[in-house]
Amino acid sequence: MTLQNFTLGTFxxxxxxGATAFESIATATPSGVSTITFSSIPGTYQxxxxxxxxxxxxxxxxxxxxxxxxxxxxxNYSFHQLYGSGSAVAAQGSATQANGEWGQMAAASxxxxxxxxxxxxxxxxASTSKYKTIRIxxxxxxxxSGQIWLGSVLWQSTxxxxxxxxxxxxxxxxxxxxxxxxxxxxxx
Amino acid sequence: MPxxxxxxxxxxxGSAAADITFSSIPSTYTxxKLIxxxxxxxxxxxxxxxxxxxxxxxxxxxxxxxxxxxxxxxSQTSAAYMRITPNSTSSSTIPVFYNIDIxxxxxxxxxxxxxxxxADLNGSGVTQSSVGLWRSTSAITTIKYYMxxxxxxxxxxxxxxxxxxx
Numbered sequence: 085m086t087l088q089n090f091t092l093g094t095f096x097x098x099x100x101x102g103a104t105a106f107e108s109i110a111t112a113t114p115s116g117v118s119t120i121t122f123s124s125i126p127g128t129y130q131x132x133x134x135x136x137x138x139x140x141x142x143x144x145x146x147x148x149x150x151x152x153x154x155x156x157x158x159x160n161y162s163f164h165q166l167y168g169s170g171s172a173v174a175a176q177g178s179a180t181q182a183n184g185e186w187g188q189m190a191a192a193s194x195x196x197x198x199x200x201x202x203x204x205x206x207x208x209x210a211s212t213s214k215y216k217t218i219r220i221x222x223x224x225x226x227x228x229s230g231q232i233w234l235g236s237v238l239w240q241s242t243x244x245x246x247x248x249x250x251x252x253x254x255x256x257x258x259x260x261x262x263x264x265x266x267x268x269x270x271x272x
Numbered sequence: 273m274p275x276x277x278x279x280x281x282x283x284x285x286g287s288a289a290a291d292i293t294f295s296s297i298p299s300t301y302t303x304x305k306l307i308x309x310x311x312x313x314x315x316x317x318x319x320x321x322x323x324x325x326x327x328x329x330x331x332x333x334x335x336x337x338x339x340x341x342x343x344x345x346x347s348q349t350s351a352a353y354m355r356i357t358p359n360s361t362s363s364s365t366i367p368v369f370y371n372i373d374i375x376x377x378x379x380x381x382x383x384x385x386x387x388x389x390x391a392d393l394n395g396s397g398v399t400q401s402s403v404g405l406w407r408s409t410s411a412i413t414t415i416k417y418y419m420x421x422x423x424x425x426x427x428x429x430x431x432x433x434x435x436x437x438x
Contacts, residue, residue, distance in 0.1 A: 106277035108438040111302075135303055135435070137375050137384060168336030168345025197409060201375045201384040221386055223334060223403025228349050230334030232403045261381050265302060265437035267276065 106133075109266040114258040119251040122266045127210040127244055129268030134204040134248070136264030140256040142191040145226055148253040150183040151204070153216065153239045155247055157182050165235040185253065187222035187233030192259070199261065200224035209245040216245060275436070280304075282431040288313055291418035292430045297377075299411055301434030304374040308417060310428025312362040318420040319356040319370060321404075323383065323412050327352050333387075335402040357389035357400045362419060366393050378411040 107129070112120045125132070140147040161184040164177035178185070189200025202222035208214055216239040223232040239245075250264060280301075283292050297304070308319075322331075333348040335358045346358045356370050368391035375384050385404040391397050406412075417430055 111437040170347030197382040225405040227332035
């Protein structure tokens with residue numbers, strides 16, 4: 085399958101109303117592409133948040149999702165997850181990975197119009213003295229099956245984050261109506 | 273044009289009521305966030321939501337919970353309401369806290385929510401996270417919050433926020 089990039093390198097001004105603590109930076113609607121990249125992220129915020137709904141073309145009810153920072157493909161990621169399937173609770177984690185796994189979204193075998201949803205918080209993203217910690221809440225429900233995931237990802241780099249890529253671990257394309265929005269949160 | 277993150281409406285009950293309902297929700301945002309804190313007339317009843325007055329069995333939910341001794345996961349299928357928490361965790365004296373995120377509420381997909389409920393009653397309690405589904409492609413214009421039984425107490429506060437993407 086061809087890997088295609090949906091890249092946002094420039095940003096709209098966001099909603100009018102003057103500067104506020106929570107500002108919209110960019111929105112991606114990745115229909116028929118396998119990655120979303122928010123690039124050229126300004127370093128003027130304290131934290132970032134990504135909110136969205138997604139569904140991939142994987143032939144299954146769900147698909148595992150990954151995050152990559154600044155295009156870093158080295159083994160600089162680790163993650164831990166707590167998740168529930170509606171009948172059982174489980175936990176997992178991995179260290180020294182080439183990407184951060186952040187949970188699962190719905191996929192092509194789920195009921196039509198079912199999408200997964202997520203909130204990804206990237207804390208102190210512009211710091212040049214700290215590793216970067218990412219907090220995730222994500223899930224999908226298919227009325228009889230589903231998963232809710234709580235996770236954390238560590239990117240072991242003190243480089244400021246200027247690029248975030250989201251993609252399916254199976255490199256399947258995002259479905260039409262998938263949408264992810266990047267927000268900046270300012271400190272005092 | 274709305275700001276990126278702004279309150280749409282706040283309700284604080286001056287007397288007990290069966291529910292808090294937000295109606296005529298503007299369609300100008302991308303996501304909604306509902307923050308609720310309060311008590312209920314009856315202990316250990318279940319907090320619930322309904323959208324657009326839909327009382328058909330169009331709701332489902334998958335949850336994960338911790339009650340201080342064990343973790344568990346449960347699901348709800350084809351229900352007539354979206355449960356905020358699977359456990360009946362409300363209290364008549366100690367406020368509980370619910371945070372509900374509703375995504376792409378005007379979009380053409382089924383509506384998905386992430387729900388968090390927290391109740392600590394000093395010796396009992398629960399923290400719960402859920403994903404909820406309303407199987408409707410209609411835009412959400414009304415949200416009703418209520419308990420499985422009995423009233424919401426005076427002082428219960430609910431605030432609806434709108435979040436606007438670029």
